[in-house]
Amino acid sequence: MRRGIAATALVASLALAATACGGGDDSGSDSSGPVTITWWDTSNATNEAPTYQALVKQFEAANKDIKVKYVNVPFDQAQNKFDTAAGSKGAPDVLRSEVGWTPAFAKKGYFLPLDGTEALAEQDKFQSSLIEQAKYEGKTYGVPFTTDTLALVYNKELFEQAGVEAPKTWDDLKKAAATIKAKTGVDGYWGSTQAYYAQSFLYGEGADTVDAEAKKVTVASPEAKKAYGTWLSLFEGKGLHKADTTADAYAHIQDAFVNGKVAAIIQGPWEITNFYKGSAFADKENLGITTVPAGSTGKAGAPTGGHNLSVYAGSDEAHQKAALKFVNFMTSAKAQETIALKNSTLPTRDDAYTAEVKADPGIAGYQGVLAAAQPRPALPEYSSLWGPLDKELPKIAGGKVSLDEGLSNAETDIAKLVPDFSK
Numbered sequence: 001m002r003r004g005i006a007a008t009a010l011v012a013s014l015a016l017a018a019t020a021c022g023g024g025d026d027s028g029s030d031s032s033g034p035v036t037i038t039w040w041d042t043s044n045a046t047n048e049a050p051t052y053q054a055l056v057k058q059f060e061a062a063n064k065d066i067k068v069k070y071v072n073v074p075f076d077q078a079q080n081k082f083d084t085a086a087g088s089k090g091a092p093d094v095l096r097s098e099v100g101w102t103p104a105f106a107k108k109g110y111f112l113p114l115d116g117t118e119a120l121a122e123q124d125k126f127q128s129s130l131i132e133q134a135k136y137e138g139k140t141y142g143v144p145f146t147t148d149t150l151a152l153v154y155n156k157e158l159f160e161q162a163g164v165e166a167p168k169t170w171d172d173l174k175k176a177a178a179t180i181k182a183k184t185g186v187d188g189y190w191g192s193t194q195a196y197y198a199q200s201f202l203y204g205e206g207a208d209t210v211d212a213e214a215k216k217v218t219v220a221s222p223e224a225k226k227a228y229g230t231w232l233s234l235f236e237g238k239g240l241h242k243a244d245t246t247a248d249a250y251a252h253i254q255d256a257f258v259n260g261k262v263a264a265i266i267q268g269p270w271e272i273t274n275f276y277k278g279s280a281f282a283d284k285e286n287l288g289i290t291t292v293p294a295g296s297t298g299k300a301g302a303p304t305g306g307h308n309l310s311v312y313a314g315s316d317e318a319h320q321k322a323a324l325k326f327v328n329f330m331t332s333a334k335a336q337e338t339i340a341l342k343n344s345t346l347p348t349r350d351d352a353y354t355a356e357v358k359a360d361p362g363i364a365g366y367q368g369v370l371a372a373a374q375p376r377p378a379l380p381e382y383s384s385l386w387g388p389l390d391k392e393l394p395k396i397a398g399g400k401v402s403l404d405e406g407l408s409n410a411e412t413d414i415a416k417l418v419p420d421f422s423k
Contacts, residue, residue, distance in 0.1 A: 034064065034065050034066055034067045035065065035066050035067070035318050035319060035321075035322045036066075036067040036068075036069055037066065037067070037068055037069065037092075037093040037094065037315075037319055037322045037323050037326060038068075038069040038071060038092040038093050038094070039056070039068055039069070039070055039071065039092060039093065039094040039095075039096075039326070040071050040072075040073045040078065040081075040082065040092040040094070040095050040096065041070060041071065041072050041073070041096050042072075042073055042074070042075045042078040042095075042096045042097075042098070042307070043072070043075075043096065043343075044075075045072045045074075047273060047343065048343045048345070049072050050342075051338065051339055051342040051343050052070070052330075052339075053070055055329075055330060055335055055338065055339075056068045056070050059326060059329045059330070062329075063322075063325065063326075063329075065322075066322045066325065066326065068326060071092065075098075078095075078096075079098070079101055082095055082097075082101075082105070082110075083105075083108075083110075086105070086108070086110040086312065086314065089314050091110065091312045091314060092312060093311065093312050093315045093319050093320070093322070093323040094309055094310070094311055094312070094323050094326060094327060095309070095310050095312065096145060096307050096308075096309060097111075097142055097307060097308050097309070097310045098305075098306075098307055098383070099133050099134070099142075099304070099305060099306050099307065099308060099376065100376065100382060100383025100384075101383070102133075102134055102136070102141050102142045102308050102310060103135075103136040103141070103378050103379065103380045103382075104380035104381070104383075105141070105310070106136035106137075106139070106141040106380075107136060107380045109313060110312065110313055110314070111141040111142070111310045111311065111312070111313055112141070112310075112311040112312065112313040112315075112320060113139040113140065113141060114140050114141060114142070114143060114310075114311065114324075114327075115139055115140050117324050118324045118325055118327075118328050119143050119309075119311065119323075119324040119327040119328050119331075120140060120143060121328060122328075122332075122333075122349075123140075125333065125349040125350065125351055126143075126144050126331075126348050126349045126350075127144070127147070127348060127349070127350065127370070129304065129373070129375045130144035130147055130304070130306070130348050130375075131144065132375055132378075133304060133375040133376060133378075134308050135378055136378055136380070137378075141308075141310055142308025142309060142310040143308055143309050143310075143327050143328075143331045144306065144308055144331070144348030144349070145306070145307045145308055145309045145330065145331055145348060146306045146307050146339070146345045146346060146347075146348065147304065147305070147306035147346050147347075147348045147370070148268045148269045148270060148304075148305040148306050148345070148346055148366070149268065149269075149302045149303065149304055149305065149366070149369060149370060149372075149373035150196075150197065150199075150200060150266050150267065150268050150292055150302035150303065151266070151267070151268070151269075151289050151290060151291060151292060151302065151365070151366060151369045152166065152167070152173075152264055152265075152266055152289075152290050152291070152292050152293060153257070153264065153265060153266075153267050153275070153287065153288065153289050154166060154263055154264035154288040154289075154290070155257075155260060155263045155264070155280055155281075155286060155287075155288065156285075156286050156287070156288045157280075157286055158180055158184055158186055158260070158263040159176070159180070159263060159264075159288065161180075161183060161184050162176070162179045162180040162182075162183040162184055162188075162263075163179070163183070164176040164179050164180060166288060166290040167293050168293060168294060168300075169293050169294050169295075170201075170204070170230050170234065170293045170294075170295065172293060173188075173189055173234070173264070173293050174233075174234065174237060174240065176188055176189075176239075176264075177189045177237070177238070177239030177240050177263075177264075178237065178238040178239045179239070180239055180263045181238050181239030182238070182239075184263070186260070186261060186262060186263055187239050187240065187241045187261075187262045187263065188239035188240065188262070188263045188264060189234060189239065189240055189241065189262070189263065189264045189265070190240075190241035190244075190253050190256060190257070190262045190264075190265050191231065191234045191235060191240075191241070191243070191265075191266065192249065192250070192253060192265075192266065193243055193244070193245055193249065193393045193394040193397045193398075194249075194250070194386075194390060194393070195386035195387075195389035195390045195393055196303065196386055197266050198227075198228065198231050198389070198393060199302065199303045199386075200266065200292040200300075200301060200302045200303075201227040201228060201230050201231040201295065202223075202224060202227045202228075203295070203299060203300075203301035203302065203303075203374055204227060204230070204292075204293070204294050204295020204296070204297060204299055204300060204301070205223045205224070205226050205227040205230075205295045205296060205297055206223055206295075206297050206299065207221060207223035207224045207226075207227055208224075209224075209385045209386070209389070209414060210377075210379070210382075210385060210414065210418060210421060212377035212378075212379045212382070213377075215418075215420060215421045215422065216421055216422050216423070217411055217414050217415050217418065217421050217422070217423045219385075219389070219407060219410050219411050219414055220404075220407040220408055220410070220411040220423075224407065225403065225404070225407060226295075226296070227295060228393075228396070228403060228407060229403060230295065230296075232396060232397065232403060235397055241256075241262060243394070243397035243398060245394040245395075245397060245398040253265055254267070254271060254274065255278075257275075257278070257280070258274065258275055258277065258278020258279070258280055258281060259278050259279050259280055260278075260279060260280035266292060266302075268305065269344070269345065269346050269362065269363070269366040270345070272344040272345075272360070272362035272363065272366075273343070273344045275287055275362060276362070284360075284361050284362070285361055287361055287362060287365065288365075289361075289362070289365030289366060289368070289369065290365075290369065291369045291372045292369075292372070300372055301372050301373065301374040302369070302372065302373055302374065303373070303374060303376065304373040304374060304375045304376065306346075306348065309327045309330060309331060311323045311324060311327060331348070331349070333349060333351045333352045336348065336349055336352035337352045337354055337356070337357055340352060340353075340357045340360075340363060341356065341357060341360075344360060344362055344363060346363060346366055346367065346370070353367060379418075381417050381418050384417055385414050385417060385418075387413075387417075388409070388410040388413035388414050388417075389410050389414075391409075391410075391413075392406040392407070392409050392410045393406065411423060
């Protein structure tokens with residue numbers, strides 16, 4: 001699961017910082033030899049990291065004066081590890097920073113502003129919304145590296161057998177699920193109780209967890225309650241799978257979908273390669289991808305996710321210069337194309353969507369829904385706001401608390417995370 005930071009994430013990792021530091025490590029700073037920079041990559045060590053390691057070797061071959069010390073750090077530990085390392089002046093020179101971390105670390109002064117540097121030499125090639133999402137107080141602190149969003153993914157064969165089309169609204173989805181169940185015996189939809197996956201319901205009602213501009217907590221507003229009411233209604237009814245509130249819910253939902261035991265789920269492109277491993281999608285063309293259904297406002301949207309490459313502000317000038325060159329290389333059109341082809345992830349720049357990349361139906365499908373993706377506000381605390389909801393939504397879906405009570409509890413906890421916001 002790529003969303004959120006586990007509550008049990010390690011708070012400190014000075015040992016890793018000591019062995020993998022960039023700014024605090026004088027090795028490689030001798031003018032007579034190459035500069036050694038350290039990159040903390042937070043990608044999946046099995047499915048994605050080998051592609052990045054191969055690109056590192058290509059970069060070193062083309063830049064004999066720079067060596068890159070590659071360190072793969074588990075995603076659910078990386079935020080706290082970097083926070084600790086940067087606070088002690090021992091952070092890596094480059095971090096694969098989740099988009100939600102970028103403004104948070106920029107606020108602390110840990111990231112170098114990249115405007116006007118080599119890292120952003122081709123800024124106009126990147127999707128503008130992703131550049132905006134990498135900003136904090138008007139400055140850019142990351143170069144978009146991979147992007148993602150959520151979509152309704154569905155089994156085309158099951159939909160065709162039932163004679164239904166991809167739904168445009170949540171009501172359409174309910175009707176389609178009932179028909180699919182009646183015609184095929186398979187549940188039509190299985191929803192998630194995780195806050196990130198419920199975010200689309202908020203967007204469909206023109207709501208959010210907070211109003212960043214007005215500095216107001218809005219998770220329990222009338223619009224938000226309507227959104228979560230719709231979300232809750234999709235756990236009960238013909239063809240709608242009941243809520244799974246277990247710790248393994250994510251795996252259960254994913255497994256059911258890829259093996260044809262449920263016709264549709266909400267999911268992101270990080271699972272493209274795993275979709276194809278399932279029996280239902282041995283034929284890749286059977287994978288349907290469409291924008292998440294719209295709410296009562298007629299709007300459909302999903303959160304924009306992904307990662308930036310950011311440079312540590314505590315590194316010395318030589319390390320920063322080398323790091324900027326490395327970031328420029330890793331986010332180039334050629335590198336982005338290579339990453340997309342090898343890892344089935346979405347490029348962040350338009351010129352990387354080559355014909356070969358778009359030949360993958362998963363990538364092409366998700367590219368088509370990116371226009372409906374909604375960037376996060378430049379609020380350092382924003383990603384952490386899903387934490388209280390991740391605690392309350394399973395209780396609501398499991399019938400342990402009412403919708404009103406659960407949202408009230410979340411509102412109280414969210415207000416503590418943004419103490420200058422009103423309720």
